[in-house]
Amino acid sequence: EAQVTQNPRYLITVTGKKLTVTCSQNMNHEYMSWYRQDPGLGLRQIYYSMNVEVTDKGDVPEGYKVSRKEKRNFPLILESPSPNQTSLYFCASSPGTARRNQPQHFGDGTRLSIL
Amino acid sequence: SQKIEQNSEALNIQEGKTATLTCNYTNYSPAYLQWYRQDPGRGPVFLLLIRENEKEKRKERLKVTFDTTLKQSLFHITASQPADSATYLCALPLGNSGYSTLTFGKGTMLLVSP
Numbered sequence: 001e002a003q004v005t006q007n008p009r010y011l012i013t014v015t016g017k018k019l020t021v022t023c024s025q026n027m028n029h030e031y032m033s034w035y036r037q038d039p040g041l042g043l044r045q046i047y048y049s050m051n052v053e054v055t056d057k058g059d060v061p062e063g064y065k066v067s068r069k070e071k072r073n074f075p076l077i078l079e080s081p082s083p084n085q086t087s088l089y090f091c092a093s094s095p096g097t098a099r100r101n102q103p104q105h106f107g108d109g110t111r112l113s114i115l
Numbered sequence: 116s117q118k119i120e121q122n123s124e125a126l127n128i129q130e131g132k133t134a135t136l137t138c139n140y141t142n143y144s145p146a147y148l149q150w151y152r153q154d155p156g157r158g159p160v161f162l163l164l165i166r167e168n169e170k171e172k173r174k175e176r177l178k179v180t181f182d183t184t185l186k187q188s189l190f191h192i193t194a195s196q197p198a199d200s201a202t203y204l205c206a207l208p209l210g211n212s213g214y215s216t217l218t219f220g221k222g223t224m225l226l227v228s229p
Contacts, residue, residue: 004158033216042221043159043204058216090158101147101166104206104217106158 002027006091006107013081014115021076021110023091031094032074033058033104034066036087043090049074081114088112117143117209121220128195129228136190136223138205145207148181148188153202153222162203163190195227 004025013019025032033048035058045058049068063085065077074093078085089110094102120139128134138148147166151159165172165181165188172179178191192199202222209218 035219040221043219045216045218048216088156092158101164103149103161103164104159106160109156109158111156 004091004093004105004107006110008110010111012113015082016080019078019081021089023074023107024072025093029093029095031096033092034076035090038087083114086112086114119207119218119220121205121223125224125226127226130196132195134192134195134225136203138188138220140186140207143209149206150179150190151204151206153204159204197227197229200225200227
């Protein structure tokens with residue numbers, strides 16, 4: 001089954017403790033992206049990747065890192081999490097960039113609480 | 116600056132009626148527009164894409180229109196059902212990086228009552 005898998009689904013942690021949210025897709029998609037979703041603010045893009053070893057900042061990249069060493073994986077790293085990063089996070093993938101009119105496939109989300 | 120606007124107030128309708136949701140955008144001429152459905156706590160799911168040269172697109176009970184002069188897209192669900200209750204997001208290829216990113220509206224919640 002074609003899917004985007006995120007782990008963990010839920011995480012409660014403390015300020016400053018490094019964490020990684022993994023994202024994996026099995027559709028051989030080139031494009032992958034991370035979003036955060038907050039009440040009243042909607043979906044905001046954090047980082048995106050157009051292919052292996054190619055990443056770029058989205059609208060709200062501060063406090064986050066990403067890497068794209070393999071086509072299928074695109075982990076989101078919070079080196080020193082802070083409470084303002086408490087949010088619902090989504091990973092998405094698509095066959096190509098937005099220029100190619102491709103819909104995005106989303107994971108089920110990771111609900112992150114930082115105390 | 117480029118902006119996407121969707122009605123932030125929830126739309127409440129009765130089962131069987133047609134729901135109409137609006138997506139307005141400013142300061143841009145996108146080549147296409149997409150609509151997604153999002154259920155609480157789940158990721159958005161792609162529904163329809165309409166290109167700038169298409170006035171209307173249909174899929175089962177869904178219909179999308181795209182008026183590039185008004186800079187507006189309308190999303191219709193005919194014969195609505197309680198199972199259609201969800202938040203609906205429009206998305207456009209906005210941004211400054213060669214159209215590489217899709218920007219989402221904040222979404223409109225639809226509530227269909229029996």
